Amino acid sequence: MATSTPTRPSATPPPPAADAARAEARRRLRSRLWRLDDKASPYAYIAPFFLVFAAFGLYPLLYTGWIALHRVELTGLDQSTWIGLDNFQRVLGDGEFWDAVANTFVIGVISTVPQLLVALGLAHLLNYRLRASTFWRTVILTPYATSVATAALVFALVFRPDGGLLNYLLHFVGLGDTNWANGHWTSKIAISVIVIWRWTGYNALIYLAAMQAVPADLYEAASIDGASRWQQFRKVTIPSLRPTILFTIVISTIGSMQLFGEPLLLEGGTLGATGGSEHQYETLSIYLYNYGWKLGHLGPAAAVAWSMLALLLLIALIQWLIGRFLRKSAG
Amino acid sequence: MTTTTPTPSVLAAADPAAPGPQTSGRRRFRIGAGEQLRGGPFTYLALAVVGVLSVFPLYWTLVAASHDQQRVLDSPPPFLPGGRLWHNLQAAWEQASLGKALVNTLIVAGCITAATLFFCTLAGYAFAKLRFRGRGVLMTAVIATLTIPPQLSVVPLFMIMSDIGWGGKLPSVIFPTLVSAFGVFFMRQYLIEALPYELIEAAKVDGANNLRVVRSVVLPAARPAMMVLGMLTFVQAWNDFFWPFLALNQSNPTVQVALGQLSASYTPDQSIVMAGALISTLPLIVVFIVFGKQIVGGIMAGAVKG
Numbered sequence: 001m002a003t004s005t006p007t008r009p010s011a012t013p014p015p016p017a018a019d020a021a022r023a024e025a026r027r028r029l030r031s032r033l034w035r036l037d038d039k040a041s042p043y044a045y046i047a048p049f050f051l052v053f054a055a056f057g058l059y060p061l062l063y064t065g066w067i068a069l070h071r072v073e074l075t076g077l078d079q080s081t082w083i084g085l086d087n088f089q090r091v092l093g094d095g096e097f098w099d100a101v102a103n104t105f106v107i108g109v110i111s112t113v114p115q116l117l118v119a120l121g122l123a124h125l126l127n128y129r130l131r132a133s134t135f136w137r138t139v140i141l142t143p144y145a146t147s148v149a150t151a152a153l154v155f156a157l158v159f160r161p162d163g164g165l166l167n168y169l170l171h172f173v174g175l176g177d178t179n180w181a182n183g184h185w186t187s188k189i190a191i192s193v194i195v196i197w198r199w200t201g202y203n204a205l206i207y208l209a210a211m212q213a214v215p216a217d218l219y220e221a222a223s224i225d226g227a228s229r230w231q232q233f234r235k236v237t238i239p240s241l242r243p244t245i246l247f248t249i250v251i252s253t254i255g256s257m258q259l260f261g262e263p264l265l266l267e268g269g270t271l272g273a274t275g276g277s278e279h280q281y282e283t284l285s286i287y288l289y290n291y292g293w294k295l296g297h298l299g300p301a302a303a304v305a306w307s308m309l310a311l312l313l314l315i316a317l318i319q320w321l322i323g324r325f326l327r328k329s330a331g
Numbered sequence: 332m333t334t335t336t337p338t339p340s341v342l343a344a345a346d347p348a349a350p351g352p353q354t355s356g357r358r359r360f361r362i363g364a365g366e367q368l369r370g371g372p373f374t375y376l377a378l379a380v381v382g383v384l385s386v387f388p389l390y391w392t393l394v395a396a397s398h399d400q401q402r403v404l405d406s407p408p409p410f411l412p413g414g415r416l417w418h419n420l421q422a423a424w425e426q427a428s429l430g431k432a433l434v435n436t437l438i439v440a441g442c443i444t445a446a447t448l449f450f451c452t453l454a455g456y457a458f459a460k461l462r463f464r465g466r467g468v469l470m471t472a473v474i475a476t477l478t479i480p481p482q483l484s485v486v487p488l489f490m491i492m493s494d495i496g497w498g499g500k501l502p503s504v505i506f507p508t509l510v511s512a513f514g515v516f517f518m519r520q521y522l523i524e525a526l527p528y529e530l531i532e533a534a535k536v537d538g539a540n541n542l543r544v545v546r547s548v549v550l551p552a553a554r555p556a557m558m559v560l561g562m563l564t565f566v567q568a569w570n571d572f573f574w575p576f577l578a579l580n581q582s583n584p585t586v587q588v589a590l591g592q593l594s595a596s597y598t599p600d601q602s603i604v605m606a607g608a609l610i611s612t613l614p615l616i617v618v619f620i621v622f623g624k625q626i627v628g629g630i631m632a633g634a635v636k637g
Contacts, residue, residue, distance in 0.1 A: 034540070041541035042463035045453035049510045050469075052450075053476055056507035060484030060491065067486055077490050125377055128370035138623035139382040141630070145619040146389060147570035149590045150608040154388045156594075157395060157601060163406040165391070201385060202630065209631035229368075250478070258480045261572045261591075268594045285482050285573070292486055293577060302486045309483050316478075 061309075067302035074296035087303035091291075097304070099279055100287040101311065103188065107283065108256030111192035116248055119200050120241075123207035124233065137208075140201035148261030151194050156181075156266050159190045181267050187281040194262045199255070203248050210244035211237060246323060253315060257308065260285035284308055392612070395605040396420070403602045419606035423593065427607050432589040433614075435501060439575075439585055440568035442505045447564045448557050450510035455518025456549045460526060470519070476512045481574055489577060503578045504585070508568065514560055517633045521556035522549070559629030562622050569615055586611035 068087050070080040091097050126136060143151065158165045159180040170176040180186045214237060222232045238245075263281045264272045273294050275282020282290075284304065292301030370378075395403045397416035402409055423429060457463070458470050492503040526549060534544045550557075572587045579588050590611050594604045619626065 037541050039463070042457040042461040042466075045457035045461075045545075046469060046515075048450040049454050049473060049512070049515055052507070052509050053512075056488065057476060057479060057484060060487040061479065063487035063491075064484055067490075072490070077493050122378075122381060125370065125374050128368050128374050130370045130374070130378075134624050134627065136378050136382065137627045138619075140378075140385050141623070141627055142385050142389065142616075142619065145566055145570075145615045145626075146612055147587050147590075147615075148572045149570075149587045149594075150392065150612045151388065153590070153594055153604055153608050154392050154395070157403065157605070158388070158391070160404070163404045163408060165408045168407050197384070197388065201381075205627060205630045212631075254478055254480060258482055258573070260482075261576075265591060265594060268599065269597075272595070288482060288485075289577070292489075298486050298490070305483045305486060308480070312478070312480070 064302045064305045067299060068306050070299055072298040072302075074293065074298055077298075080299075083299070087299040088307075091300050091303045091307065096279055096282070097287060097307075100275070100282045100284050103275070103279075103281060104257060104259065104283045107188050107191050107195075107259060107281070108253065110188060111195040112249070112252040112256055114192075115196045115200050116203060116245070116252065118196070119203035119248075120207055120245075122200065122204035123211055124237070126204065126208050127211045137205060140204060142201070143198045144202045146198065148198070149265060151198055152262045152265035155190065155194045155197070156268070159193075159266070181271075181276060181281070184278075184280045187266070187276055191259065191262045191266060191281055194266075195256070195259065199252070203252075206248060207241060207244060210241050214240040246319075250316075250319065253319070254312070257312060258285055259283045260289065264289075284311075389612070389616070392605050392608050395602055396609045398602055400600045400602045403605070415602065416606070419602050420610060422600070422603045423607035423610060426596075426603065427589040427593040428584075429586065429589055429607060429610050432584050432586045433610075435579075435583065436569055436585040436587075436611075439501055439504050440565050443508050443568040444561050444565045446505075446509040447511055447514050448561050451514030451518045451560065452550065452553050452557060453545065454510070454515045455520075455522055456526075456545065456553070458515065458519040459522035460528065460531060460549075473512045473515050477516075485574060485577055488574075492578060499578070499580045499583055501579075501583070504571075504575050507574070508571075511564065513633070514564065517560050517563075517629075518553060518556060520633065522553060525556070526552040556629075556632075559625050559632070562618065562626050563629055563633075565618070566615060566626070 067080070069082060069084060071083050071086075072080045122140065126133065126140075130136060161167065161177070161179040161182075164180070166180070167176040167178060170178070178186055180190045218236050218240070219232055222236050227235060260283065263275055263283050263286050266272060266281065267276065271277060273286070273290055275286045275290075288301050288304040288308075291304060292298050393416075394409055394412050396419050398409050398413035399415050402413065454473075458466060458473075488503075488507065489498075492498050497503040497506075530548050530552070531544055534548050539547065570587065571585075572591070575585045575588050576591055579585060581592055584592065590604075590607050593599065593607045
């Protein structure tokens with residue numbers, strides 16, 4: 001690159017007087033191009049993201065709203081008739097939809113809360129000086145490399161009522177014979193276990209990274225003040241991790257809104273596609289899939305999608321309010 | 332003038348040997364609270380328990396894939412591998428046309444990874460080091476898109492894809508994920524530290540235009556992070572289920588879709604389903620064993636400032 005001097009404006013050799021005007025013009029053009037390059041390049045570099053997002057994210061999102069107001073069938077994708085709010089009426093007036101909302105919420109809570117708590121404890125352990133620390137980190141992350149499909153199918157076998165691994169192990173402690181997928185609570189627990197299994201290690205690593213960024217002098221000051229290990233964890237570690245914890249809560253919430261593969265494959269076949277014989281583990285995504293692709297009514301499916309958007313905004317608002325409240329009460 | 336040229340030694344300062352976020356994280360760790368406390372027996376015990384729980388389901392996939400269905404469903408279930416592995420792998424391979432599915436998945440994950448690396452590095456560089464109007468707002472917009480679940484747009488996406496003739500074809504799965512918000516954010520975080528302004532300035536003084544700067548300064552500096560982002564993206568693309576499941580059909584699936592279909596057949600043989608699960612997971616497990624350390628480091632580096 002040291003040899004690329006010719007393009008450098010100031011390095012142009014001094015021109016003869018006759019060519020001075022032309023050289024001056026060329027110099028000006030070049031510096032204008034240079035400035036254009038400087039001004040336009042950043043936008044050119046970020047454009048692909050926004051183009052892809054506009055085409056495959058934002059436009060479909062708005063289009064969903066339009067479809068939600070029309071009758072569109074899977075069998076005739078090019079035909080649509082305006083029916084106003086009928087789809088929304090149909091969906092919101094359907095008890096199954098509200099069951100799906102409740103199921104999604106319950107599964108979300110019982111998978112997110114234990115997951116993040118365990119991840120926090122796990123990160124704390126990993127933050128000690130350990131032999132083979134990389135080995136431990138990699139091992140707890142293996143579930144992350146496992147697909148939803150594989151995880152759900154293995155756990156489906158583990159949770160089988162007869163001959164399932166879990167019931168077999170439970171009979172040693174006098175439990176067992178639970179029909180996990182059939183029960184209202186047990187099926188939700190089973191799905192949560194799959195979610196917790198896949199994501200705890202991932203979240204633990206995120207917490208670990210944040211813990212390692214906590215300045216050491218905070219701990220020194222705390223121990224000089226006579227704070228115990230537990231007090232240090234509560235008064236130094238947790239407050240320092242607050243933004244990270246908030247981040248993981250938001251990410252997990254969004255993730256639990258999307259649960260699809262786990263319930264679909266827990267029992268497979270038609271039961272999976274309807275979220276169980278009594279829809280006991282039907283999530284919103286399953287409900288949407290069922291309406292759109294099993295029953296073939298894309299209009300109501302789109303109405304479900306927009307209802308999910310409304311729910312997400314509501315949750316975001318609540319989380320924001322709670323965050324504000326916590327910050328205020330923390331002083 | 333030659334003194335301001337980014338000589339190889341200057342470049343090396345921002346190059347693979349000295350990755351930014353990871354090492355700085357570890358340095359803080361050395362002087363951090365972890366220093367005083369070594370893990371005791373309880374720590375190792377707890378980690379061992381979590382470790383076994385993490386790996387066991389995968390081990391049991393192998394066990395179940397190596398017996399016949401009768402034995403898999405028996406009580407007590409098998410805990411050690413049996414002798415039917417090869418038979419089941421062959422059966423799964425044929426029943427779910429996993430050969431084609433594997434090729435499809437490789438194409439999809441490969442294209443997505445290559446495109447994501449290219450576009451995210453460029454965008455990450457722009458957000459990290461270039462000044463332009465609206466930078467802050469646009470970066471916030473990028474992060475905000477992370478919170479939009481794909482469920483919200485699949486219905487029209489399905490219609491659009493069928494409209495433009497991509498229905499059931501691989502481009503319908505590739506194009507929506509060509510560039511990711513996470514990737515842009517990840518590269519930005521990395522390049523803020525790993526790419527000194529002096530290097531860019533030096534290249535510009537030498538007369539390099541922006542594209543040239545990208546090629547000779549940004550890409551070399553970004554390489555370690557690109558490796559990590561590439562692996563994270565590949566893992567994600569390989570494992571993606573929801574949209575491929577809707578967009579692709581039986582005759583042209585990715586491995587995850589094929590696996591879902593295999594288990595949804597009328598009387599699925601569980602040992603064969605598990606063999607299919609094994610085939611679809613094995614390539615990633617290999618990637619993970621080889622690059623596990625970098626993937627771990629990448630997740631932690633991407634999270635630090637999240």
